[in-house]
Amino acid sequence: MDLTKRLAGKTAVVTAAAQGIGRAVAERLMAEGANVYASDLNGDLVSTLIGAKTAILDATDGTAVTSYFDQFDQVDILVHAVGYVHQGTIEECSPEDWRRSCSITLDSAYYVLGATVPKMKAHGGSIITIGSVASSIKGFPKRAAYGATKGGVLGLTKAVAADYIKEGIRCNSVCPGTVDSPSLHERIEELADKMGSKDEAVKFFIDRQPAGRFGTPNEIAGLCAFLASEDGAFVNGQAIKIDGGITI
Numbered sequence: 730m731d732l733t734k735r736l737a738g739k740t741a742v743v744t745a746a747a748q749g750i751g752r753a754v755a756e757r758l759m760a761e762g763a764n765v766y767a768s769d770l771n772g773d774l775v776s777t778l779i780g781a782k783t784a785i786l787d788a789t790d791g792t793a794v795t796s797y798f799d800q801f802d803q804v805d806i807l808v809h810a811v812g813y814v815h816q817g818t819i820e821e822c823s824p825e826d827w828r829r830s831c832s833i834t835l836d837s838a839y840y841v842l843g844a845t846v847p848k849m850k851a852h853g854g855s856i857i858t859i860g861s862v863a864s865s866i867k868g869f870p871k872r873a874a875y876g877a878t879k880g881g882v883l884g885l886t887k888a889v890a891a892d893y894i895k896e897g898i899r900c901n902s903v904c905p906g907t908v909d910s911p912s913l914h915e916r917i918e919e920l921a922d923k924m925g926s927k928d929e930a931v932k933f934f935i936d937r938q939p940a941g942r943f944g945t946p947n948e949i950a951g952l953c954a955f956l957a958s959e960d961g962a963f964v965n966g967q968a969i970k971i972d973g974g975i976t977i
């Protein structure tokens with residue numbers, strides 16, 4: 730692909746950048762010219778991201794997030810990709826599962842967006858949360874805690890957009906359907922144990938996608954790059970679905 734350098738000179742922060750969507754986003758923003766600061770809980774894996782300034786960061790640790798952001802005078806782009814999928818109904822969701830879901834998906838967004846806004850207020854910027862269509866957009870079986878926490882992420886995204894539009898900060902959420910990432914394969918293995926075969930588990934996930942296939946991390950990254958750039962300058966406070974037709 731002939732990529733433009735529409736993000737040249739921009740400072741971009743990407744969380745959960747070691748694998749999957751976050752990693753593809755970090756690579757895409759670098760390809761478009763941004764200086765990328767990529768962090769993840771998995772320091773070894775994120776350190777393999779050539780060209781990015783990488784760091785270990787647990788985004789559920791508010792103190793660690795604050796000190797990580799101390800290094801920046803200015804942040805132009807944030808893509809917050811940290812999230813956790815608990816598979817289960819409300820009855821199958823223990824208080825520990827619920828707290829873990831809230832901590833990883835929602836608390837992390839509070840800490841990371843909260844640390845980013847002061848670094849953008851003087852000059853504007855683009856914040857992108859990775860939401861999901863499994864949220865306030867659509868209910869899915871066995872996604873009680875996940876849907877609830879991603880719904881919270883969409884609410885926070887819209888609130889930040891409303892509060893800081895006058896400062897030139899845009900805040901949008903990219904809401905994927907099922908994307909072929911390492912954690913999807915973990916979920917497929919988990920379901921295969923319950924359904925009896927991996928083929929059946931894959932079919933379960935593919936059947937949810939009218940497009941008949943999973944999305945790719947690169948497809949999600951392309952939408953993030955658009956929102957991060959001036960091409961997306963008039964898009965604000967939106968939950969943008971990229972879901973292979975799930976919500977047609």
Ligand SMILES: NC(=O)c1ccc[n+]([C@@H]2O[C@H](COP(=O)([O-])OP(=O)(O)OC[C@H]3O[C@@H](n4cnc5c(N)ncnc54)[C@H](O)[C@@H]3O)[C@@H](O)[C@H]2O)c1
Nearest residue numbers: 745747749750770787788810811812861907908910911912
């Ligand atoms: N894969 C999908 O089908 C899909 C669909 C919709 C939304 N999403 C969302 O996209 C995002 C990325 O998912 P994915 O499937 O591409 O990636 P993944 O689940 O394969 O990888 C997630 C990464 O997050 C890191 N991480 C976990 N907890 C962390 C923490 N506390 N602090 C910092 N990093 C942490 C992990 O180390 C890992 O590198 C998530 O928010 C997920 O909910 C994924």
